[in-house]
Amino acid sequence: LPQVKIPVCQIAIETPLRRLFDYHLAEGAVPGSRVRVPFGRQHVVGIVVAQAADSEVPAAKLRGIEAVLDAAPLFSTADLALLTWAADYYHHPVGEVFATALPRLLRLGRDVAPVQRSWHITNAGRAALADGTLRRARRQQQLLEYFAAKGAVDEQALDAALPGWRPVARTLREKSLLEMNEQTRSIATREAVQSLQQGPVLTAAQQSAVDALTAPGLAGAHLLDGVTGSGKTEVYLRAAGAALARGRSVLVMCPEIGLTPQLLERFEARFDAPIAALHSGLTDTARARAWHLAATGGARIVVGTRSAVFTPIPNLGLIIVDEEHDSSYKQQEGGFRYSARDLALLRGQQRGVPVVLGSATPSLESLHNVKLGRLTHIELPERAGSATPPRIALIDMRAHPVNRGIATPLRHAIDAHLAAGSQVLLFLNRRGYAPTLLCQSCGWVAPCESCDARLTVHLAGGRACGSLACHHCGAEAPQPERCPRCGYGLQPLGHGTERVEETLAEFFPGHAVERFDRDSLRAPKQLTDAIERVHSGSARILVGTQMLTKGHHFPDVTLVGVLNADQSLFSTDFRAAERLAQTIVQVAGRAGRADRPGEVLIQSQYPDHPLLKTLLERGYAGFAADALQERQAAHWPPFSRLALLRASDPEPEVALNFLKAARKIATPAAGVALRGPVPAAMVRRAGRYYAQLMVESSQRTRLQAFLAGWVPAVESLATSRSLRWVLDVDPLEVL
Ligand code: ADP
Ligand code: ZN
Numbered sequence: 001l002p003q004v005k006i007p008v009c010q011i012a013i014e015t016p017l018r019r020l021f022d023y024h025l026a027e028g029a030v031p032g033s034r035v036r037v038p039f040g041r042q043h044v045v046g047i048v049v050a051q052a053a054d055s056e057v058p059a060a061k062l063r064g065i066e067a068v069l070d071a072a073p074l075f076s077t078a079d080l081a082l083l084t085w086a087a088d089y090y091h092h093p094v095g096e097v098f099a100t101a102l103p104r105l106l107r108l109g110r111d112v113a114p115v116q117r118s119w120h121i122t123n124a125g126r127a128a129l130a131d132g133t134l135r136r137a138r139r140q141q142q143l144l145e146y147f148a149a150k151g152a153v154d155e156q157a158l159d160a161a162l163p164g165w166r167p168v169a170r171t172l173r174e175k176s177l178l179e180m181n182e183q184t185r186s187i188a189t190r191e192a193v194q195s196l197q198q199g200p201v202l203t204a205a206q207q208s209a210v211d212a213l214t215a216p217g218l219a220g221a222h223l224l225d226g227v228t229g230s231g232k233t234e235v236y237l238r239a240a241g242a243a244l245a246r247g248r249s250v251l252v253m254c255p256e257i258g259l260t261p262q263l264l265e266r267f268e269a270r271f272d273a274p275i276a277a278l279h280s281g282l283t284d285t286a287r288a289r290a291w292h293l294a295a296t297g298g299a300r301i302v303v304g305t306r307s308a309v310f311t312p313i314p315n316l317g318l319i320i321v322d323e324e325h326d327s328s329y330k331q332q333e334g335g336f337r338y339s340a341r342d343l344a345l346l347r348g349q350q351r352g353v354p355v356v357l358g359s360a361t362p363s364l365e366s367l368h369n370v371k372l373g374r375l376t377h378i379e380l381p382e383r384a385g386s387a388t389p390p391r392i393a394l395i396d397m398r399a400h401p402v403n404r405g406i407a408t409p410l411r412h413a414i415d416a417h418l419a420a421g422s423q424v425l426l427f428l429n430r431r432g433y434a435p436t437l438l439c440q441s442c443g444w445v446a447p448c449e450s451c452d453a454r455l456t457v458h459l460a461g462g463r464a465c466g467s468l469a470c471h472h473c474g475a476e477a478p479q480p481e482r483c484p485r486c487g488y489g490l491q492p493l494g495h496g497t498e499r500v501e502e503t504l505a506e507f508f509p510g511h512a513v514e515r516f517d518r519d520s521l522r523a524p525k526q527l528t529d530a531i532e533r534v535h536s537g538s539a540r541i542l543v544g545t546q547m548l549t550k551g552h553h554f555p556d557v558t559l560v561g562v563l564n565a566d567q568s569l570f571s572t573d574f575r576a577a578e579r580l581a582q583t584i585v586q587v588a589g590r591a592g593r594a595d596r597p598g599e600v601l602i603q604s605q606y607p608d609h610p611l612l613k614t615l616l617e618r619g620y621a622g623f624a625a626d627a628l629q630e631r632q633a634a635h636w637p638p639f640s641r642l643a644l645l646r647a648s649d650p651e652p653e654v655a656l657n658f659l660k661a662a663r664k665i666a667t668p669a670a671g672v673a674l675r676g677p678v679p680a681a682m683v684r685r686a687g688r689y690y691a692q693l694m695v696e697s698s699q700r701t702r703l704q705a706f707l708a709g710w711v712p713a714v715e716s717l718a719t720s721r722s723l724r725w726v727l728d729v730d731p732l733e734v735l
Contacts (some may be wrong), residue, residue: 005054006062011046012083012098013039014107018712020094021046022055026065031080032073036066036109045069045109047098049080069109074102074295079312082347086310089704090729091711092336100336101310105288112292118154118181119169121147125177139168144177152181159272164196167269193244193273193300199234200384206231206238209378213239213318213354221345223324223366224358226380227389228589229553232358233263234384236320237270239356244271244300248317252303253344255326255550257281261528262553263322264303271301278304278311281524306331309340309347319348323550324357324366325582330732337728360589361582361620364628368638390560390591390598392616394607404503405495410561410601411507418511418540422558422596425542426500427549427587429567431517432456433466433499434492437479441488448475450687457492458519473686500543500563508541516544549586560591562602569609572681573735574636577611581623584615635696637730641703643695644734645714646680647725648688654723655691662714663693669706672697681735688724694734 009029010020021039029035031048039046043066055062075083083101087094099107106112125144128134134141143165147153158165172178202210209224213235226232240250254263257279264277276290276299293299295312302313306329321329321344329341341357348355357366357375370377383389400407405428406414414424434457437446446455448470455468457479468477483490492499501515514530521527527547533539534554542548542557562584568576584602592598604612614623632639645662647655659677666674673696680690695710697703711727714720 004059006059008052008055008057008062009035009048009065010050010052011035011037012049012095013037013044013046014095014099015039016093016096018093018715020049022052022057022062024062024064025051026068028068028071029065030073031077032075034069034074034106034109036069038063038066045107046095047075047102048073049084049094049098069111074106075312076314078351079310082343082350083310085346086338086343088708090336090338091707091727092338096336100307100338103288103291104284106291110288112288118152119147119158119178120152120181122177122179124175125172128175128177140172140177143168143172147178155274163194163272166272167196170268192247193241193271195241195244195270196272197270199237199270200231202234202238203231203380203382203384205380205382206235206384209235209380210238210242212376212378213356214242219348219352219354221348221355221369221375222357222378223362223370223375224356224378224380225362226358226360226378227383228360228586229383230360230380231384232322232360232380233266235380236322236356236358237266239318239354240267240301240320241271243317244273246317247315249297249300249302249313249315250318250320251308251311251313251316251344252301253308253319253321253329253340254303254305255323255328257303257305261524261531267301267303273300275299275301275303278302278308280305306340309343316351316353319344319353319355321355321357323359325359325361325363326550327579327732330730332728332732335726337726337731339730342730361585362624364578364624364631365638367624368628388592388597390588390600392588392600392602394612394616395601395603396607397603397605405500405563406503406507407603410603413559413599413601414508414541414561417559417599418508420558423534423537423540423542423554423556424559424561425544425548425554425557425587425590426504426561426563427545427583428495428497428500428543428563429545429583430494430496430564431498431519431545432458432469432471432496433502434494434496436493437468438491438493439483439486439488440491442483442486444483444485445493446477446480446490448473450475450684452682452684456496459498472682495563497543497545504541504543511540512538513541513543514539516542516547518545518547521547546583548590549583552590554590556596557590558592558596558598560588560598560600562587562600565602565604565612566606569604569606569611571735573733574631574634575732577627578624581611581615581620581627585620635698640696640698641700642729642731642734643703643707644728644731645677645693645695645725646690646728647692647723648685648690649723650688652689654719655689655725658717658719658723658725659691659693661717661719662710665713665717666706666710669702671699671702672706692734 007025008022009025013021023037029048031050033048034045037046083097087097129144169178224232243250276294278290294302297314321341324341330339331337345355369375395407395409397407417424436454437457446468448455451472453472455470458466458469460466466479468479497515497517501513504513568580588600591600614626647658649655656677663674675694677691677693683689
């Protein structure tokens with residue numbers, strides 16, 4: 001009997017199952033569109049990935065699609081290919097990968113109507129016109145007068161009538177003189193976008209960078225390796241401008257928009273184009289709208305964090321990955337642990353679109369890729385404008401008196417820079433008041449109940465006797481007054497940012513201190529306010545964590561102090577040195593960005609440590625060259641490829657036993673080695689015991705082939721369902 005072939009749609013559905021699901025073909029169910037389908041006893045939303053002429057599922061079992069939700073597909077064929085590739089490479093269930101790419105409301109099957117924005121004057125705006133407050137701000141005055149005469153005007157009409165209106169309108173909106181309304185409309189723009197500002201005359205190095213990125217017909221991947229303040233952002237803006245002028249769109253990836261609003265602001269100020277910003281701070285509705293605006297071509301610039309790499313952007317002409325070394329490009333939580341930087345490279349290659357990875361401290365991976373010819377190396381060796389590189393020196397903490405974490409030479413330098421009217425920035429990668437609460441009589445330290453970790457002392461509302469918090473699981477407890485073991489008094493030991501803030505206020509009275517860490521700046525508004533106080537000059541001393549190292553431009557900071565460089569000098573993680581070098585160089589780059597020369601002082605107990613010496617004598621490039629040799633000798637990435645199978649369970653030993661079983665069922669493969677399993681460096685965390693098993697190969701293809709067979713086998717282990725496990729391909733940390 002001839003087999004009857006039944007054409008089907010292959011659909012991605014958010015489940016842990018590693019496959020697509022076949023349904024009868026339906027009218028309009030083209031690849032890339034969302035459909036509603038019966039799934040078990042539920043009804044779920046899926047995405048059509050492909051159509052096939054036949055199915056392996058018996059005809060009697062095939063079910064039908066209930067509804068097609070999109071009139072036009074959301075994802076292009078290339079978008080679908082990128083997602084499918086990611087599911088394969090990270091060995092993650094394809095339905096969950098697709099779920100990562102889609103905002104929640106769209107995943108729920110909601111329809112997101114694209115927005116039409118219109119603007120109108122407020123009562124306060126009319127009052128400002130009447131009393132002449134804006135006499136001095138001519139463009140603002142004119143725009144307000146325009147709105148006073150016209151009433152509500154939509155953005156398309158504004159674009160046509162008043163090129164360059166956006167930045168002025170934004171300023172007026174911040175002053176509550178104008179308001180914006182959002183309604184729905186359909187959008188499609190492919191017109192040339194104008195630059196609003198010219199930007200500075202490029203340096204020769206910048207010009208050749210821009211030429212390389214905009215050469216016609218030349219796609220390719222580039223590493224823009226430029227010291228802080230060398231004008232990388234200006235290069236991005238010019239390259240973006242060229243793509244926009246050709247009617248193409250631009251994807252700008254950044255580690256965290258909340259921390260670096262300045263990048264987004266510079267794109268907004270430069271281009272007269274709708275911008276979609278995609279980041280974690282958005283409400284579901286705002287996120288779905290921004291995503292939809294990008295996916296339908298309504299946004300010409302898409303600025304986004306990690307998951308934005310999956311956002312469909314019709315007519316994409318350029319991909320920028322700013323601060324490419326930043327670890328937040330790698331998803332390190334949950335199941336799907338992808339690297340947005342690596343996927344951005346793939347996306348560019350797949351579509352013949354240039355990709356530029358920018359950093360002052362490129363990752364060793366990227367520097368290695370330069371050597372292999374996979375990235376071209378574009379260098380901006382000097383600071384733009386009149387800024388000169390800072391002088392960097394070490395302070396030996398053993399050789400100088402240290403008072404409450406601050407050595408005398410640093411204290412004198414702070415005094416001198418403040419007296420010269422400059423601002424001072426102090427970096428300490430430890431938030432809270434003190435990392436330890438210690439009993440001075442019996443040696444008891446306050447432990448976390450659920451982790452192998454100590455509790456950090458935090459000030460509670462500024463009181464010296466504060467609260468305790470675990471930085472690993474988030475547990476909180478009031479600070480005990482006496483030692484629970486011996487009844488003696490307790491002392492906070494060591495220095496966190498809160499304590500340094502207190503010390504600085506005492507050492508340098510009359511100089512306002514601004515603290516930048518996750519506790520002091522919980523809301524985006526708090527960060528913008530703090531940045532504003534730095535720019536206005538009311539803040540004189542800045543103290544903070546990693547947050548201070550990220551892309552800020554504080555022109556009046558001339559002294560940077562690194563309070564403790566030693567924390568990760570002796571870490572066993574193979575990437576710790578790279579991280580530390582990047583952090584030091586990034587924070588040093590905050591010094592002297594304008595016309596006043598900068599000074600950087602690094603406090604250390606180990607000033608002879610090779611890492612610090614190399615960094616000071618030969619800079620980041622010298623450090624990176626040495627570090628790459630060490631990686632090669634030790635056979636670590638990028639000279640080998642890794643995957644980690646991590647597991648955890650509330651009971652001790654369960655995770656370890658599971659990983660032992662996983663190792664046992666592995667079919668030996670040439671060129672692939674398994675190491676472990678071993679307990680994690682911090683075994684107990686949030687009440688669970690962690691362990692890991694490492695897979696290593698010198699060749700990506702071999703590792704991939706091994707994983708493709710092994711992961712499904714691991715999944716079919718009986719215990720795999722009762723504990724938590726996750727595969728991390730190209731892990732950042734192997735602790
Ligand atoms: P990066 O992104 O590398 O840190 P930016 O692009 O932010 O550098 O530039 C640093 C500063 O130098 C900014 O204030 C910028 O406006 C200025 N700048 C950039 N390029 C030039 C140039 N060619 N001439 C003068 N100033 C420039
Ligand atoms: Zn804890």
